[in-house]
Amino acid sequence: MHFIALCYRFVMPATPAWPPASTPRLFLDMPLAADAAPVIDGPNAHYLLNVMRMKPDDPLLLFDDRSGEWLARVAEAGKRSLTLRIEHHMRARETVPDLWLCFAPVKKARLDWIIEKATELGVARLQPVITERTIVERVKAERLRAQIVEACEQCGRTALPELADPVKLPARVKCGPKARALLFAEAGGGAQMAGPSAPAPAAILTGPEGGFTGRERDALLAHPAVRRLALGPRILRAETAAIAATALWMAHRGDWAADGRAPDSGPIPHP
Numbered sequence: 001m002h003f004i005a006l007c008y009r010f011v012m013p014a015t016p017a018w019p020p021a022s023t024p025r026l027f028l029d030m031p032l033a034a035d036a037a038p039v040i041d042g043p044n045a046h047y048l049l050n051v052m053r054m055k056p057d058d059p060l061l062l063f064d065d066r067s068g069e070w071l072a073r074v075a076e077a078g079k080r081s082l083t084l085r086i087e088h089h090m091r092a093r094e095t096v097p098d099l100w101l102c103f104a105p106v107k108k109a110r111l112d113w114i115i116e117k118a119t120e121l122g123v124a125r126l127q128p129v130i131t132e133r134t135i136v137e138r139v140k141a142e143r144l145r146a147q148i149v150e151a152c153e154q155c156g157r158t159a160l161p162e163l164a165d166p167v168k169l170p171a172r173v174k175c176g177p178k179a180r181a182l183l184f185a186e187a188g189g190g191a192q193m194a195g196p197s198a199p200a201p202a203a204i205l206t207g208p209e210g211g212f213t214g215r216e217r218d219a220l221l222a223h224p225a226v227r228r229l230a231l232g233p234r235i236l237r238a239e240t241a242a243i244a245a246t247a248l249w250m251a252h253r254g255d256w257a258a259d260g261r262a263p264d265s266g267p268i269p270h271p
Contacts, residue, residue: 019071024052025061025153027160032064034086038072041081048074048082061090063152065160068092094158097254098201100125100180102172103242104208105136110239112147117243119151119161121250127203128166133210139166169216172205173223183229184220185245186212199227200253206242 026048028038040048048054056074062084063069069090076083101123105111118126126148128139145163152160173182181199185206205220212220220226231244250256 019059019061023059023061024048024054025063025156027149027153028062028064030064032062032067032070032086034070034088036086037075038062038084038086039081040084045081049077049079054082060084062086063093063158065158066093068094068158091158096122096124096157096159096161097250099123099246099249099254100127100201100203101242101246102127102129102182102203102205104129104131104134104206104238105139105166106209106238107136110237111136111139111144114239114242115144115147116151118246119148119157120155121243121246122157122255123161123246125162125164127164127172129172129205130166130168131208132169132213132216134208137166141165170219173220173226178225180225182220182223182226183245183249184226185229185231185241186217202249202253204229204242204245204249206238206245209238 026040026044028040030038032038048060054060054074055077058074060072060074061069062072067089070086071088071090072084072086074082075085099122101114101118103114103126105128106114115126126144130137141163148160148163151157179201181202183199183202183204185204205226207216221228229245229248231241231248236244
């Protein structure tokens, strides 16, 4: 009898994870709470009904950039809308590392890539910076925010990075917070980022396709808050430099630590 019980224990299938990894994840720009019944329409409803083929009682995850993440189910599925039923709170809004990415806007596809990858890596704020050689000076905030939301839905973030208004480089350098180091990432040398020497909080600054002008470079290096950052021996594209520098900082001062906590980073207040 004892032998039979042991055999039964080993052949029992494992309890599947709940909710499944394939559960759709959706950002809603409204306060969420237990027992709420939000109605989804428009493009989100089209995606859930016609792409994901969701039907009553199917689960999905919701987050609101306020309270964290919630498990919900489809209560009613119509032709163009769904009514959801929120069941319980899954996790609180995350604390993200206190890192800003200040970047010169580049051409559309490459700019989208910067926004997507920086969001996945965990930056707290995205700041377009207009330089003398910036070709793309008009930034469509609505489109960039859509990229941010999509990246957060995909990567599991519960806190959207803040998207700041574009600012010219002299104003960014002059008016930047004194307590925040500005890491100037450009080809041609600089200090290696390593361990405790990596500053926090910090802002990473990357230039346009043609790089910074000599006048801009001189003004940056003369500022006491600016530190020149080395990104290896090769010349990197603007978008590659932005993401490489972000990854370096996250590895040393961000939330890539083994315990999952962000060292030297306080909570980022909701804007």
